[in-house]
Amino acid sequence: MIETNVLRNALEETLRALTRGGVRVENLKMLAGGASQETWALDLFLENGEPRGEYALVLRRHLGGKIYRDALDLWREFHVMQVAYASNAAVPYPQAFLPDLLGRPAALIHYHAGETIGRRLAREPIFENARKMLPAQMGEMLARIHRIDFEKYGLLNELPHPPPHQSPAQWMLAQLENNLDEIGEPHPALELGLRWLRKNEPPAPKNLVLLHGDYRIGNVVVNENGLVSVLDWEFAHLGDAYEDITWSQVRDWRFGNDAFHFGGIAQPDEFFAAYENAMGVKLNHDAVRYWEIMGNARWAVGMLNQAQRHLRGKESNLEFASLGRRCAEVELEILRLIQD
Amino acid sequence: MQDSPTTNELILTVAQFLGAELAPTLNDARLKFRVLVAANVLRIVARELEMSDAQLRAERERLNALLNENASGENTRAEVERMTRALARKIRAGDADAGAFHNAVYAHVQQTVMEKLQVANPKYLERVLKETAKLRE
Numbered sequence: 001m002i003e004t005n006v007l008r009n010a011l012e013e014t015l016r017a018l019t020r021g022g023v024r025v026e027n028l029k030m031l032a033g034g035a036s037q038e039t040w041a042l043d044l045f046l047e048n049g050e051p052r053g054e055y056a057l058v059l060r061r062h063l064g065g066k067i068y069r070d071a072l073d074l075w076r077e078f079h080v081m082q083v084a085y086a087s088n089a090a091v092p093y094p095q096a097f098l099p100d101l102l103g104r105p106a107a108l109i110h111y112h113a114g115e116t117i118g119r120r121l122a123r124e125p126i127f128e129n130a131r132k133m134l135p136a137q138m139g140e141m142l143a144r145i146h147r148i149d150f151e152k153y154g155l156l157n158e159l160p161h162p163p164p165h166q167s168p169a170q171w172m173l174a175q176l177e178n179n180l181d182e183i184g185e186p187h188p189a190l191e192l193g194l195r196w197l198r199k200n201e202p203p204a205p206k207n208l209v210l211l212h213g214d215y216r217i218g219n220v221v222v223n224e225n226g227l228v229s230v231l232d233w234e235f236a237h238l239g240d241a242y243e244d245i246t247w248s249q250v251r252d253w254r255f256g257n258d259a260f261h262f263g264g265i266a267q268p269d270e271f272f273a274a275y276e277n278a279m280g281v282k283l284n285h286d287a288v289r290y291w292e293i294m295g296n297a298r299w300a301v302g303m304l305n306q307a308q309r310h311l312r313g314k315e316s317n318l319e320f321a322s323l324g325r326r327c328a329e330v331e332l333e334i335l336r337l338i339q340d
Numbered sequence: 341m342q343d344s345p346t347t348n349e350l351i352l353t354v355a356q357f358l359g360a361e362l363a364p365t366l367n368d369a370r371l372k373f374r375v376l377v378a379a380n381v382l383r384i385v386a387r388e389l390e391m392s393d394a395q396l397r398a399e400r401e402r403l404n405a406l407l408n409e410n411a412s413g414e415n416t417r418a419e420v421e422r423m424t425r426a427l428a429r430k431i432r433a434g435d436a437d438a439g440a441f442h443n444a445v446y447a448h449v450q451q452t453v454m455e456k457l458q459v460a461n462p463k464y465l466e467r468v469l470k471e472t473a474k475l476r477e
Contacts, residue, residue: 032370186421186424186428188427188428188431188445188448188449188452189450189453191428191431192431192436192445192446192449194432195431195432195437199437258467259471318377318378319374319377321381322380322381325456325460325461326460328456328457328460329460329464331456332450332453332457332465333468335450336468336472339446
């Protein structure tokens with residue numbers, strides 16, 4: 001792990017060259033660290049140069065490797081955030097991309113105060129009002145993201161998307177099957193789920209939309225009035241809107257409050273209604289059910305990937321290792337969902 | 341033969357130390373979380389030591405019946421893994437899409453997933469089974 005003062009000096013030096021003014025970095029502290037990326041919080045003071053002022057920021061550094069095979073690199077994630085910001089989605093302002101900070105790419109993003117931890121949002125009394133507000137707010141915000149004109153911003157070439165001959169569902173199923181084969185451990189429960197998904201595909205969407213790719217409680221900043229902003233854009237891609245619409249219903253994203261299907265805080269009806277309203281569409285219940293099962297399959301494979309990351313020695317990590325044994329929870333959910 | 345405490349008792353003692361003694365003294369939230377994860381992993385290991393022999397033999401019997409095999413060698417785990425691989429391929433190829441074979445495969449896979457959860461997270465299993473029973477009422 002890097003020394004705090006080494007990072008502070010490097011950051012000040014880089015920003016001095018960029019702004020041609022006085023630069024002070026204060027209160028630099030690590031929020032989360034790992035072998036592949038680090039997140040730091042800091043206060044930045046810029047004087048005499050351009051721009052100038054005081055900024056509360058988050059610094060994200062990529063250290064190489066990817067936790068997820070389909071994740072965007074930092075530059076493309078930064079670009080998607082710029083597009084989302086320009087399209088009036090609630091997203092922390094992406095202030096600056098630094099291609100070389102101590103030899104690694106880094107990004108400075110505005111810090112938004114609030115809670116992100118799913119377990120707290122699902123349980124703590126101070127978020128009672130937020131839990132009432134969030135479903136409608138998140139439905140409306142998702143529609144805003146899905147209405148972004150991604151072609152206008154050149155994102156079609158930049159983001160992963162299904163090839164012309166495959167529907168988004170077929171594309172994802174092929175990826176999940178390949179991914180399972182690479183992992184090499186047999187998972188008959190997941191195979192039953194994937195087979196069900198192969199046989200029950202709903203009609204393909206008329207248009208692809210820009211998907212956030214990880215839209216759920218846990219990846220949004222929340223205060224007592226509800227939604228502040230949407231974080232974690234590294235899984236953005238083009239695909240079927242239902243993928244984002246159903247992701248927060250996946251059981252593991254209910255944080256133990258299983259009876260509340262929308263992120264452990266509510267039933268999804270208000271979320272659906274707000275999305276339908278803002279988007280001017282009527283949701284199809286078969287497609288909702290289908291993509292909830294797809295979401296569970298995707299998360300099960302995601303858990304196995306993280307466990308593999310530990311097992312193959314890329315990153316010794318107790319939490320990743322234990323995810324290997326948590327996959328059975330999602331398998332049980334898939335078996336339950338395909339049985340109805 | 342080793343003297344007591346047994347393997348299980350030793351593992352559970354360490355789990356208890358990590359979770360009940362060490363974790364409450366830690367101020368670093370991330371470290372504390374990982375210590376609790378470590379205690380939980382030890383409890384998984386203890387349950388697995390207790391249950392895995394019986395679970396593996398039962399799983400092999402079910403796979404023998406499903407795949408018309410007669411595996412009965414020394415290395416139960418290797419046989420279960422080989423047959424599970426064969427079963428996964430059959431499902432992927434569409435050989436278990438419908439009918440009596442589908443139902444038999446589903447029942448076996450469901451039982452196997454429940455056995456994994458009896459080791460990995462029995463509380464979760466209990467919660468979901470209760471919820472499913474309530475839905476059926």
